[in-house]
Amino acid sequence: MSDTALRLDGVYKKFRKGELYNSLRDLVPALSRRLIGRRPAPDSLNARSFWALQDVSFELRRGEAFGIIGSNGAGKSTILKLISGIMRPTRGTIQVGGRLSALIEVSAGFHPDLTGRENIYLNGTILGMTRAEIRRRFDAIVAFSELEQFLDTPVKRYSSGMYARLGFSVAVHVEPEILIVDEVLSVGDYLFQQKCMERMTEIMAGDATIIFVSHNLRAVASLCERSLLLDHGRVVQIGPSSETIKTYLTRGHSTRALEPGSDIRVTNVTLGPPGSSRVTFGTDEYMDITVEAKARTRHEDLSVVIQIMDNNQYAVFDTCTQRLGAGPVTLEAGETLTCTFRVQLRLAQGTFHVNAYLHRYVTSHQIDRWMSAATFFIAESPLVRGVANLAPSLVNCEKASPVGPALLDPVGRA
Amino acid sequence: MHATLGRFTAKRDLLYMLTWREIRVKYSQSVMGIMWAILMPAVIVSAGVVVRFGFSTISGKPLEVDDVASVAVRAVPWAFFVATIRFATTSLIANSTLVTKVYLAREVFPVAAMLSQLIDAAVATLVVVILLTVLHVGVSVQLLWLPLLILILVVLTTGLGIVLSALSLFFHDVKYLVEVVLTFAIFFTPVFYEARMFGRWESLLLLNPVAPLLEGIANVVVRHAPPSLPWIGYSALCAVGIFAGSAAIFHALEPYFAESA
Numbered sequence: 001m002s003d004t005a006l007r008l009d010g011v012y013k014k015f016r017k018g019e020l021y022n023s024l025r026d027l028v029p030a031l032s033r034r035l036i037g038r039r040p041a042p043d044s045l046n047a048r049s050f051w052a053l054q055d056v057s058f059e060l061r062r063g064e065a066f067g068i069i070g071s072n073g074a075g076k077s078t079i080l081k082l083i084s085g086i087m088r089p090t091r092g093t094i095q096v097g098g099r100l101s102a103l104i105e106v107s108a109g110f111h112p113d114l115t116g117r118e119n120i121y122l123n124g125t126i127l128g129m130t131r132a133e134i135r136r137r138f139d140a141i142v143a144f145s146e147l148e149q150f151l152d153t154p155v156k157r158y159s160s161g162m163y164a165r166l167g168f169s170v171a172v173h174v175e176p177e178i179l180i181v182d183e184v185l186s187v188g189d190y191l192f193q194q195k196c197m198e199r200m201t202e203i204m205a206g207d208a209t210i211i212f213v214s215h216n217l218r219a220v221a222s223l224c225e226r227s228l229l230l231d232h233g234r235v236v237q238i239g240p241s242s243e244t245i246k247t248y249l250t251r252g253h254s255t256r257a258l259e260p261g262s263d264i265r266v267t268n269v270t271l272g273p274p275g276s277s278r279v280t281f282g283t284d285e286y287m288d289i290t291v292e293a294k295a296r297t298r299h300e301d302l303s304v305v306i307q308i309m310d311n312n313q314y315a316v317f318d319t320c321t322q323r324l325g326a327g328p329v330t331l332e333a334g335e336t337l338t339c340t341f342r343v344q345l346r347l348a349q350g351t352f353h354v355n356a357y358l359h360r361y362v363t364s365h366q367i368d369r370w371m372s373a374a375t376f377f378i379a380e381s382p383l384v385r386g387v388a389n390l391a392p393s394l395v396n397c398e399k400a401s402p403v404g405p406a407l408l409d410p411v412g413r414a
Numbered sequence: 415m416h417a418t419l420g421r422f423t424a425k426r427d428l429l430y431m432l433t434w435r436e437i438r439v440k441y442s443q444s445v446m447g448i449m450w451a452i453l454m455p456a457v458i459v460s461a462g463v464v465v466r467f468g469f470s471t472i473s474g475k476p477l478e479v480d481d482v483a484s485v486a487v488r489a490v491p492w493a494f495f496v497a498t499i500r501f502a503t504t505s506l507i508a509n510s511t512l513v514t515k516v517y518l519a520r521e522v523f524p525v526a527a528m529l530s531q532l533i534d535a536a537v538a539t540l541v542v543v544i545l546l547t548v549l550h551v552g553v554s555v556q557l558l559w560l561p562l563l564i565l566i567l568v569v570l571t572t573g574l575g576i577v578l579s580a581l582s583l584f585f586h587d588v589k590y591l592v593e594v595v596l597t598f599a600i601f602f603t604p605v606f607y608e609a610r611m612f613g614r615w616e617s618l619l620l621l622n623p624v625a626p627l628l629e630g631i632a633n634v635v636v637r638h639a640p641p642s643l644p645w646i647g648y649s650a651l652c653a654v655g656i657f658a659g660s661a662a663i664f665h666a667l668e669p670y671f672a673e674s675a
Contacts, residue, residue: 015673081672085517088669105515113439122435125428126518132423 004097005178005209006060006083011092013053013078013233052078053233056092062177065210067220067227067241069248074230076213080104080180083211098177098209101127106167112156116147116166119155123170137173144199145169165192172199179203182213197223217245217311249311249351249375264299264331266356268292269373274342279376281345283389287376289341291356293368295331302329302367304339305357309372310350310387317343320359328361346389349380429522429529436501436530451534452541454497458489458605465606483551484632485606486542491564491631492605494535495571495624496596501527502575503592506583506671513583514672521664524579528572546635554638563630563641566653570623573657580664583674604628620645623652 053075060066068076081087082094084102109126110119120141124134134141142148145165155163181200200223204210214220220227220241227244229236237244270290272278281287291304303326307318321329321339331337353372360367383392441447462485470477502524506513509523582588600606602622609616609629620626626649630641 086514086672100517102517105511108511108515111435111439113442114435118438122431125424125431126512126516128424128518129427130423131427131430 003062004059004095005062005064006097006211007093007095008059008079008083009057009093009095011053011056011079011082011089011094012051013075013082013087014049014090015052016049051233053082053089056230056233056235058228058235058238060209060211062097062209063204063207064226065204065212065224067224067244068211068213068230069215069217069220069227069244070230070236073232075233076230077104077182078233079230080182080211080213084180096178099128100178100180101171101174101176102180102182103168103171104180104182106171107163108167110155110163110167113154115154116145116151116158119166120170123167124174127171127174129174137175141169141173144172144195161189161192168192168196172196172203175203175206176208178209178211180211180213217248221245246377249353263296264293264302264358265368266291266358266370266373267294267336269354269356269370271354271374271376279374280379281376282379283345283347283349283381283384284391285345287343287345289343289354289374291339291341293331293337293358295333295335295337297333298331299367300328300330301361302331302337303359303361304329304337305359306341307355307357308343309353309355311352316347316352319343322359322361345378346391347378348384348386348389349378350387351375351377425519425522428518429526432522432526433529433533436526437533440530448537451537454534455486455489455493455538455542458493459486462486462489462606469607479549480551480636483546483549483636484608486545487632487635488605488628490535490538490542491567491628492600492603492624493538494531495567496599497534498528498531498571498575499578499592499596501531502572503578503582503589505575506579507589510583520668520671521576521661524575525572527579528568528575532568551636552638554634556634556638556640559630559634559641563627563634563646566646566650567624567627569657570627570649570653573653573660576664577656577660580667580671583671584667608632620648623649623656 056075056079058066068079070076078087080102081104082089083096084100084104085096107123109123111122114122120138121131121134124141125131129137142151145168147162147166147169150158150162155166158166179200197219200210200212204223210223212220212224224241226239227241228238229244229248237247268291270277272288273281274286274288289306291306293302293304303320303322305318305320308316310316319341324341326339329337352375354374354376356370356373357366358368359365383389441450444450446453463482466481466485467477470481505523505527506520512518513520513523578588578592582592602619604619604625605628609619609625612619620629626642626645630646630649633639633641
């Protein structure tokens with residue numbers, strides 16, 4: 001057996017925007033057009049089609065865990081459907097070296113009227129197991145799902161969480177050589193998710209290749225050595241997960257919402273330690289945030305607001321020129337305003353985003369905003385765990401011996 | 415080699431489970447349960463007996479035991495044919511989540527629809543056997559033709575079911591067309607009557623590849639006579655041709671299933 005588990009070579013996939021042919025009535029004119037000979041070339045795009053994937057190539061070693069990240073509609077699920085054989089690529093080749101199983105829609109094979117026990121067999125065969133294999137792993141599947149008491153209940157009476165648990169339990173026992181996981185870890189409660197992650201690590205240890213698609217970047221980072229970043233069907237970057245995720249976060253999250261016809265806007269936001277420019281910091285370091293705004297017509301009573309958000313979009317901190325003692329700013333037409341804020345990064349390890357706003361002084365009316373205008377990272381530090389750096393120091397740590405005989409507390413607990 | 419065998423076993427087990435699901439789901443939560451498998455052919459037999467009674471009243475010939483037996487024997491394969499075509503046509507549409515979300519050999523859906531109907535037909539056959547015993551129809555060596563005739567019918571029906579299931583994913587018209595054709599097909603197929611009643615038009619009627627099979631089955635079971643070999647050959651040729659063509663069309667269309675369902 002070769003060392004390659006999966007190879008994609010110049011894969012393209014074209015989709016039609018509408019239905020293929022909705023009825024025979026539509027087919028007849030389409031067919032007659034073809035017969036006359038105005039058949040479009042297979043590689044060309046017309047107004048009714050678009051490329052869902054363009055020129056995607058990568059190769060996975062046996063036993064590797066590989067992440068695919070990107071915004072909604074980037075083409076992640078399309079790649080998985082092509083790899084699993086549900087669809088065929090328009091151009092390019094896909095070579096799969098081994099038994100493949102996909103954790104996509106793990107409960108798709110369930111029938112609501114059948115019991116949990118019956119559905120384990122049904123779904124198992126749908127996912128490619130033989131009945132003998134299911135019989136052998138039946139107890140393990142049931143134990144994993146923790147649904148022993150409900151095995152003889154029709155699954156239509158299951159809660160959606162139970163439904164998903166049963167589906168996942170069957171799917172992770174297929175024992176594939178290549179496992180495709182698409183966002184299924186979001187099922188069940190926290191403990192079940194933990195269990196799924198553990199099971200995936202176990203499957204990986206068994207020398208299986210894993211392709212993992214998720215918006216949970218922390219899970220991607222901890223599970224996959226390498227990742228692929230997709231954007232609108234094109235490969236942006238393939239490399240170590242930490243670097244790919246960094247690229248994704250710094251380019252993907254930026255959104256701007258301008259008032260229509262607004263003639264003043266934030267034009268640039270840069271980060272760096274005083275006097276230079278970089279985006280990775282140690283805890284406690286100083287960082288300068290420079291915001292530039294440009295007005296095309298005269299604007300009075302302005303203030304600049306910055307806000308720092310963590311990766312879950314929780315506001316960590318905000319401040320503004322007004323609160324820091326600057327008066328209302330007036331910009332004449334064509335003038336540029338540059339403000340530099342200096343903050344001390346009393347934060348723990350993580351990814352943070354900077355939002356910049358232009359406000360009306362006093363009334364706080366928002367004129368322009370730039371969400372996630374810049375992103376920075378706080379490196380891991382052995383001194384700081386949690387969310388914030390509370391600047392700890394040790395005041396006291398000394399032993400005391402009891403004066404008399406230790407009667408009540410022989411251990412000497414203070 | 416081992417992997418290929420494993421894949422084959424997996425496919426066979428999938429077919430088994432899907433067929434089992436069809437039957438299990440059809441008869442769970444129904445008061446009559448498996449009795450439904452008998453009801454459908456029973457209705458056809460009753461209707462046929464009424465029609466034959468009408469024929470005999472008009473023509474003045476008395477209604478014979480053989481006529482009733484003949485209708486009963488034709489009703490079961492005909493009910494199998496109609497129900498299989500109906501269920502197979504919608505089998506991919508009904509399983510569209512599986513077609514679009516999971517990779518599996520898609521031909522199992524129409525084939526499972528056929529198998530579940532075959533099991534219904536087997537149950538109905540038991541009832542027909544009892545009826546034939548009561549009517550003292552008797553047995554003969556001609557019964558040995560029966561497995562071949564049934565095999566041809568199964569191949570023909572499966573072939574049609576496979577291609578109709580694929581086409582109906584792309585054109586919803588197919589489903590309605592099939593319904594219309596099945597509703598009227600009983601008039602063009604010798605179920606209630608016998609092809610020879612049509613005199614010189616008999617050959618025209620037998621061009622319907624199901625017709626020689628029903629005639630043949632009635633011949634070997636009720637009349638203890640061999641089937642008409644040229645016509646059975648014609649049916650067999652049609653069955654193999656339709657099956658091969660259907661399989662080819664199905665596999666040509668399969669890559670587009672997930673985009674169309």
